[in-house]
Structures are given as C-alpha cells and as structure tokens.
Amino acid sequence: MSFRVFSCAVCGRPFYEYDDPNPKTWLKNFRILFSGPNGVSVSGVGQHNELFLGYFSAHWEYTTRWDNPNTGALDGPIGVLTQSPISNRHGFLFHEACWSLLEKIYQPKPIPWSRLYDVCKSMPLSKRGAVNISWGHDYGGLLLSDNESFYPWQRRVFNMSVDRKLRLSASMDPMCGSNIEQLLHEQPQGIPFMDKDHPTAQVKRSVDVFSRLPPEIRDIIAYSLSVRDAANLRLASRSFFSVFANQQFWASRFSPDSDRSWLFELWNKRGYKAWRWLYRRTDDACLSPALRNRKRVWKLLEHLRDIVDLQWKENSQASISHVDIPGLKYRKITADVRLETPSDTRHYFDEGCRLLRQQNVTIPPQLSQVAVSTVQVGDIDYVSGMRFVSSEGTVTEFGYWSGKKIYSTDVTSLEGFNVATGTRGIQAIQILDEKEHTSQWLGSRDECPKTRYLVVSKPIRTIEAGFDACKMISLAVEYEDLGPIDRSIEQTKSLRDVGYWYPEVPGRDLYLNEYSNVVDTCYPDEHRPLCWISFGGPGGIYLKYVKGMTITFRGDILRCVEFIYEGIDIPIRNRRVGRRALRGYDKVFYFPIDGPGGEIIDAVEVMLANVDENEVHDSFRNPVLKAFRVLTNRGRRHLQPPLSFVYDELKVIKIAPGTTITGFYVGQHPSLGLTSLGVISEVVKR
Template identity: 30%
Template sequence: MGASSALKDYWAFLARPACAKTNFHSTTESDFRNHRLTHYFPNRLKKVTTSPVMSPQVFSCIICGVPIHDYDASTSGSWSDQFRVIYRNPSGCFISGVGCREDNRETTWDAPSDPDLRWDDERSHGSLIDVQVMKQPVDDDQHGFVLHEACWKLLETAFPSILAEIPLKRLIDIFESLPFPVSSKSAYWGHDYGKLIMDIEEQGLYPWEEFYLADTYQPEAGDYVNANPYDVPDLPASLSMRTEYPPELSVSSQPENKNLFSKLPVELLENIALNLPTESALSLRLVSKVFFPLLYNQAFWASRFEANGDRDFVFETWGRRNSADDMIDWLSLYRLTSFTHCSPGLKNRRRIWSLVQPLIETIDLSPAETLDTVSEDHDHTSLEWTKVDGALTTRYPFKNGCRLFDTRVGRVCKDLSKIAFSLSTVGTICYISGIRLISRSGSNVCLGLISKTNEIILEVTTLRGFILAMGSMGLHALQVIQEDSRVSKWVGFPGNAPLTERLIGFRCIDFLQVGCDGFKIVSFGISPSAQTTEGEAPSLHKTALWYPTIPPPILSLNEPSYTAGINLSAEYNPLFWTHFGGPGGCKLKHLTSVSFDVAQGFFGLKFHYGAGPGHETCKLGRYVHSDSSEEEHFLIDGPGGEVIESVEVILEHLQVNIFDFLRDGKLNAVKLTTNRNRSFQGGFLWGHGGTTVTLPLTITPGTTLTGFYASKHIQFGLISIGAISEVLDK
C-alpha cells in the first residue's frame, strides 16, 4: 500500500470518537458526527471502521498534525511511533521521556517519567507515567499533550539558545487554548498544518465552525509526511559537495552602468544584499547590474541558511559559513533544498519548521503585569461593559471556540498618546494578544500578553471605539475610532473573521477590559464615561457579528421581521449575508433561478444568473453538495423584469427546546413570491415534531428585496433568516 493511500485510509480509520450523549432526540455524539459525515462526506463514511467494544485512542502530534503511530504494522518502531508527553499536574509542568506507540488499542499513553530515558532503556521500567492526553478528560488534576520525539527535537533546535530551556508552562498554556474538533484527532490551531489537511473552508464550513472539522488529508502531502523530519539520510551527501572552481564574477567584469549603486564599494553592496530576503535581493539585479554577481556569490547564498533565512531549516549548516576548512557549494545546496528538489524528509521538516517558528514567538509572549493594570475582581466590577467575545467555553477538553484564562481591566489615561498592539501568529493565522496604553509621560498600562518583537503602534489621543474582527477562537484584528470619527487602518489581519461595530459610537472611553487565553485576546470590552454614548438604539447592523463584511448602511436589514431578533447575551453566532441583487440592483435583470439545498434540513439558497462577467452563482449558506443533498429550483425571468416581491418563512418551535440557539424557532422552509404572482416553497418541510408557524419577512415600503442574511447550525441548517432591501432607481 502506498504512503498516500495508507494515510488516507488511516484518517477514515480514526473516525469515531468515544463520548457521551449530547444531541437532539437523545442521539449520541457519534450519531451526530455520522449525520454530519453522511451529509458532507458520504463516500468517506464507507471507509469508517468502528468497534462496539472500544474506540481507538489515536491522536495526532500537536505540533505537526501527523498521527502518532500508523496502524500499518510495517511502520512499527518508526519515528512516527516515538512520542513525548508534555503535561501539567499540581506539582508543576513536565516533559516525559520517549515512549513508543505500537498498539492503538491501548487507552493509555505510557512514557518514562525521566526526560532523559527512552522506552527501550531498561532503566525506564517501573518509572512510567500514565497521563490522560489531548481530548481525553482530565484525571486527578493531571493532563497532557503528545508530540513526536522528532518534532520536540525540531522545537528544541529552533528555540533560541539565549532563552535557555523551553518554558513548559507557557507551552502548556498555549496547548490548553486549542480546541479538539469532534471529528478530528488533531488540535485545531486555525491553520492547515502546512497544507497537510483540507482547511475549514474547503470542507464547506464557515471559519467559526471548527467543531465539525474533519481530518481530511491533502493527497499531495502523502508523498512526504511519513518521512522523518529530523534525521534526513540524504542530507549529508548534499552538504559534502565541494566547489571545484571559483564561480564568482567580479563587478568590474560587468558592463558599466551609471547609477548610485555603481558608486558604492563591493563590500557595501554585499551587506545590502545579505540583509534582504532572497527574492528582494535578486530583484536588485533589475535595478543595477552591479548586483549581478549575487548569482554566484557564495557568501550571499550561505547567509540564506542562517537563522531567519529562507533555508534556516537546514540547521546542519549552522556555524559552517565561516569555516575555512568547509567549502560547501552554497548555491548548489540552495537549489537542492528547494521544495521541488529536496527529499521527502526535508520537505516534511520544512513544513514543520514553518509551524514551529511562529510558535516560538508565541511562547515568548509576556503576561502583562504592571502597577497600572488592575484585575477585574478589584474595584471595577460595578462598571457597565459593552463586550465582544469569541466562542467562549468553560468545558475542558473542548471541541470549539476558546477558553478564558485571565481578565484584566485598565484605565485609559487622560494624557493618552499612543496605543501599542501585540500580535501573535500560529501558522498563517494572526491574533492580537495584548495592548499597551502609552501616556505622554511614557508610562504604560498593559493588558493581555505583550510581545517584545511584534507590535504595531498607533498615535491615538482620543479613543472613541473599535471595529473588531472577532473569530470564534479570538481577536484577529481591529480598527481604532479616534477623534472626529477617524478610523485607523487594520491592526492585524481580519482575514475570514466576522466583523462588528458593537464598540463604536462613544464620545469617551474610560476603561478597557481584555480577556486572554494562553496566547491571544478572546474577550474585549469597553466601559464608556457616564452619558457619553451617542444615544442610538441598539441595531442589528451595529451589534451583530457579520460575515464576510458589515452590510453598508444604504441596505435596509428590516430588523422587525428578522426571525431571531437582537440578543447581545446570546452565544457566539455570526450572521452571514448575500447581496444577490448586486449594487443598486444591477444583477436583478440577470437572475434566472433560485435553488434550495435540502439535506435533512434547509441548508441554503443559491442564486443563478445568465451568462456574463461578474454573474457567478451567489450563495446564502455554506455546504458541500453530496449524494444526500437535494436541490429544488425556482425559475425567475429576471431579464423580463420579474423580481422577488415577498418572502414567507416556516418556523418550527420544538416542544422540548434544549438548545439556546433555537429559542426563536428553527427555520424549516422559505416561500418566494414574485411580482408576477408566481410562488415557490422550498426547504425541509417535514420538521422534527414541533409546532410550525408561517411568518412574512416584511420589507420597508418603497424598497426592493436584494439580499438575505442568516445564521446556521451545521446539523439543523439555516436556523434564522432576515431580508435585505434597498431603494432602487426607477
């Protein structure tokens, strides 16, 4: 069996988690999960192997995402079987020795307690630890995380020597901030483990639906993820290459061109190039021919292998650049270590190295502890707060969202001059981790986790609010509202996080409240001065979390007919929206049909258009079409002037409502009626045994329906819906 095929089957083998009953109509979590897989991955479910006796205790390395121990017996004793446990108990934080996983039917993860011992060392017998790990429940106040021995070595190698040993407490704080999705054996960082698994959007999920993320393996990664990333057998041969002739070209041999660079000494030109990224340095050849010798300059190519260079993952070269007895052909080595030409082991190391490097910066974050920072449980609990939270949970281990470890409150200084925002990165995902309020005198009020190296500082003297990009796992980015309603550029990267304007519209802000987990802000609040709000009534436009953007004010949200109403105390539940009519209704004349996706629930609407640029299908809802899906179509003569004139919805109120998100009823079906008095009703019509009611989605008189917004639950489909309309030119 090939590596790619074996590992694909392996992900299916991992399918069924062991857990308690948690779902609707007394279904088990396994039943719920299989419902999800049947809808989204019907072909994958056929490969699932389950046992009536025991669920296999298989977990992936928390660093690299590759499973610890491949069930194929031929790999027994390989690097992927060897692991360490990083764990915490009342006595402190520890790392185990090296254990070996040879049978996934085992429910325990045993490893030597001494970090200097291995499982095959006779001295380790009798000194094994037995720790519950990953998504296993905490036992006797002890819990840990597993990672490959090879990945631990890579982390140790990458960790700066000036920082001494890796601080295990910080590492565990970070790990304890990660959810374990119900259908996955991996922790969810928000990234795809270096293109190892399909990302959340490729699986037909919204960015906040990590609870349902499955271990869906990228086929192209199967060629190298099984290779040992630490011990790469063919690397010594590449390092032993020797230069047989002097390859460098002198600057004097190049045609003279008259520019400022041509007047600089060669040593200075080399120093300029050495301090630039490779792509930027090579681009200098287009500016001046004096940089052409860079193509053959051994010192330049050797610098690419140093710390923070684009080949720093080849750590076997560290310290060899200036060795007189070591004539490595650095240019050839650079080419041989490109992703296209390097060996599987080095490809895997490169992937893991890209995950380890930002983790080191995250470990180095410092909890904010200053005299100017006051804990929430002191004198500020009586303040009124307006807050935006991620999907906070108190469960542990947890399957989605984020946990709250610490909350701090800070007074906004009267002589505020700057605000510094600390950033943390995991993989390709950026979060805001901390805030420093800097006064004109230079004193700081620090909140959250502060970075020594990755801060963005804004000149701010008057603070009137924030626009936030709050993901389910934490704060991705924000904009600062300053005096005269000036809006700053984004601090951080909003990416695919829902946006909200809940924290704007204040004349003055007295206090900030920041709640963090182990490496990012997960709750952000403000307390304005007395009577400083601008007196606006709460609106859905302002208070909701919106995806992918906040609807422009020109669009009417017709809030009175929205089926769920406004509830700021509700759980994290972003609204997504689609503008099928286009700006100013420009796409209405091209609309040809609306399709309804039905698969044991009403999962979405699609709007189809005639041929033409910019007329791609428009969706409300996100899902993957499968064999169990059904699409119902309603033809519309948009080119002939037919438009959707009215909308009715069928809501079902469950007799026993055990879910807060269904308090206003569950959306079962939608009925569309056009200006030609043609109607079509689509959706999930047979319900769950509750009582149903039909309600109109009333729109503002004089406006035309051009969009919808909704919220979703992956098991029930769309659970609420509202109409978007606008005034159109005749």
C-alpha cells in the same frame, strides 16, 4: 477507554503506521507535554504499539526511555487530547523526533514548557479522522481544508491529503541526517556566474550611494537579507551585483533563522567551499523524502515558536463593571469563547477559544497614539496586544507582544472601536475619535465578521480585554452615561449596530426589517455572525437578471440559498448565503423567478422550531429556522422545502413601505445550518 487515533501536535501524523513492518519506527515514539500535581512536565520517551490502544503510558521523568532496561516499569498512563485526565494528569502528544527538532530550534535555550502547554490548551481539537490540535493550518499541506462547507472564520474540517509524494515524505523520520552527509560528499556541479572582477560589476560611485560603504558593511547588509530580497537589491544597486558570487553569502543561508536553518547539522560547518551549489542542491525539487519532511516540520515549529515566544505585558489597572451602573455604561464583544469546567475533557472543544487571562486598562485622558501587536496563528493574523501612548509620552502596553507585526495610528480621543473578529479571536480593530472619524484598520480585517457594537460615541474610560495564551478574544468598554438622551439612543440601537456582520456591516441605505427571529437570536456578547447577500445588487440593478433560486437541504437542515442569473456573471458573495459542499444525499430545490419579465420577491414567511439543546454542544438561541416561504408580486408562492414538516411558529417578515426586497441575511450554525433568516430591502427606481 478511548479508541480514537491521536496525532502529533507538531507534524499532524498519527502515532502508528499500520503498514510499517518496523516495530521501532519513529512514528511510535512519543513524549507527552502534560500538566499534573507538580505543574507542567514533559514525559520520558514512550512507544505506542497498537493502533487502537487508547492510553499512552510512559515514564514521567524526562530523561527516561521506554527501551532502557534500567529505568524500571512505566509510571502509568496520562490522559491526552480528548481523553479525561488520569491521576490528575492531562497533556498533548509529540513525536520524539518532532520534540527533538523543537529543542534544536530553541537551542541553546530550553523549551518553555509551561508557555507551550498553555498555547496548546488554547487551541480547539479536530476530530475528523485522527484527533489533532486544530491550529488553523494544514500541517504543511498534509491535510486538506473544507472551504466549501464553512466560512473562513469557522472551523474548517480537514481531510488527509491525497498527494502520495507528500504523504510518503511525511512518513519519513525528520531527524534522520544521513542524507545530509551524502550531500556533502557529492561532487559539486559548476554554476556559471559573473565574477566579482567582471567589468559590468564595477560601480560608478556617482550613481550608487552604497558604493561609498566599505565592502564589509555591504556584506553584513546582504547576509541579513533573504535570497529574494538580496536579488532585488542587486537590481537596485550595482554595488551588490556580485553578492551571489560570494560563498560566505550562501554559507549564511545555512545559519539559524535563515533560509536553510532546518539543516542544523551545517550551522557550524567549517571548511566547506561549495555553499552556493549546496543551496541549489537543497531546493525543494531536489530533496529526498526525509529532508522534505524535515523542512515541513521545521517550518511548523518555527511558526509555533513565534507563538510561544510572545511576551505577556502585565499591566492590569482599574477594574471594570460588568453591568451598567449610575454614570457608567458597559459593552462587550467576543469571539466564540468556550467555557472550561472542572470536569471538562476537551471532547467538545472543537471550535472557538479559551479564556485564560483578563486585563483592565484605564485610557489616558490625552491620547496621541494607539497601536496593536498581531500574531499569526495558523493561516490568520490575530490581535495579540494593544498599546496606548499619551501626549506626555506615557506608554501603556497590555496583552502579548512580539514586536514583529505592529500597526499604529495617531489619535487624540477614543470614542469607539469597530472590531473584526472570527470564532478564535479578534483579528483587527479600527479606532473612532470624538468626531467619529475612523482610523485605518489595525490588523487583518479580511474574511471575518465585523461589528460596530463598541462604537459608543462617548469618551471611553476603561477597557477590559480577554486573552487565551496568545491572542485577544474579547474586548469590553466602560464609558460615560450622559443622561436620558443617551439611554434613548441605546434602546433604539439597530441590529446593524449590534450584530457581527459578514462580509461587511450593511450600509445605512439598506433596510434590515428587523421582524424575524434574527433579532431574538442575536446577542452582542455572543459571537453569532450574520451573513448577508445583496442578490438584487446596489439599487436593485441585478433583479432583472434573476432567473430563479435554489435551496439546499441536508436531511431537515437548511444549508444554503443561492440565486441563479441569466445573461450576467454575479460574484458568489452576492448570490449565495450559507456555505455547503454538495453531497449525494443533499436535496436541492429550485424555484423559478422571471426577473427579466419584472417578477420579484415581495414577501417572505419563516417557519421556526425549537431544537433540543442536547443535540449541539455550544450555546444557541431557540427557536431556529426550519423552512421559509417566498411570495412574488405575481401571486406565486413556494415553500422551501415543498414537503410537510412540523414547526412551532410562523412569522411574516414585513418590509419598510416603498422598498423592494434585494437581499437576505442569515445566522448559521455548523451543526444546525441556517438558524435564522431576515430580509434586506431598499428603495429601487423602476
């Protein structure tokens, strides 16, 4: 039996409020979206009465309720979230109120149960505190993210917000509509506003092209805009100056998919006259706690609907070989894909993504355009699908499409991709043609690792894309093998060209000195980002300001290396590698360096040790970094940490002759800390 506390897939609140004296509180009522012997179903409404009761039992028939005496005994428990399936049934929890709001959003259409289940299944689980689906957002401010301990693409551990006002509103039933009736009976307060017939609202037709449109057409245009866009339009065109005096404009704010769509009781309200006042009255600062929670949950549901409503483009064509064969070669990059096993309980699926679908597509011989569709999942935009358009106009689409966010570029040939990818999926793609000209990035490239591994500089014949339920999570290419010269290039390919680099791929003027365990632990078909800093700055311009370096350990785990400067403010991305939030039990070691006096680091030794694979639940490569020693040009050396420990291997990192160490690059694991260390050097003018 599990003794964890579980949360709603939508609102993030647990299914029990221990200090709530009401035994029928909305927080206890639930539905389960589950997969069973008969496919995907939704349970009836059950009630969870004990904080640490491990199982959720309900009637399996959707129309039933726990408090209906005519429905008989409950059908039995269903495994949820991190639990194992029970009677081949496993699913995800929703508050009854949150599910009812989702039905309102989809009204008059039904909720696509199977699609919703697949989307939930694609998301990792957060187990910090109550177990919930880790969408990558903060549940509308309810949770706080730890951005100090993790890079943006890694899992961000969430803690409960300390905002009492927000936590109070989040405990209120979002389906409660009594506050809305009270609002409608309040006496509207006058809002001074210029009347339509005011002289300054008159339009000179010679200076405003919109004045030629009939008023009804101008109204339709205004109704389709947000309030902010309508305000900007008023500034640009005096024909729309009086739109804010139009009560029908404000009434349109309360329609589905508009600013106040979460007030669904007002969608078909007739006879009401004070819409502009009501819009002001339902501003965030004026809302009751229950309506504030309604708005929070509604926005989360709209975000979820955008993901669920993605359309799958079935367009699988030629097969692709997963190994090199005569005449063809194969390369693949991937997000942090976690394989699902028959006995998988999802207990260890706390980061990364699931592979649910694959497609193989033949590249048209004569290209004219490449486009990608993107979808926002949590706080990040991901590539969800791709489209190739031939010069004859033939369109090949695959993956998931919504039509809301599309990036495109004109190309005539395809010989490679630069790819930006986090642990949960591919975020952006850049196209390279036969002359290695690069397109703009298609998607959101910021704050995630990039790789050049799919830049093949040969005609790409076929691509294979892997997907979860909403986004692309892997991309492979099959291209022509042009003979012995091409194979020799493959064998000498640099870590620069095969690794996943953050924040950018290092430039060609930087030497990576590939003699450490970084090379041993870097495999292109595994998502193992390399994070690097240039503590010496371009051409070593910061070296004379270096005052020292600090190394942070948590127990025997190396977490972070940071350089200290004197007389200059250096950006964090140049001076710190590794993420860490300092805890009281962390140990920080300091090594002074006399940069102003000309002292520099001129050698690095790394100590490596094998780690028991049972200590972590995702794949990694042994040995891993345990400590390192720096040596300076003054003969000083410092071991990090300065204490005795056991290691299995010592490596001395050799740098290119005539160069100076100006940077570090590391591999980082959420549990093991910094797992590898390499040095960057460059030619520095003295």
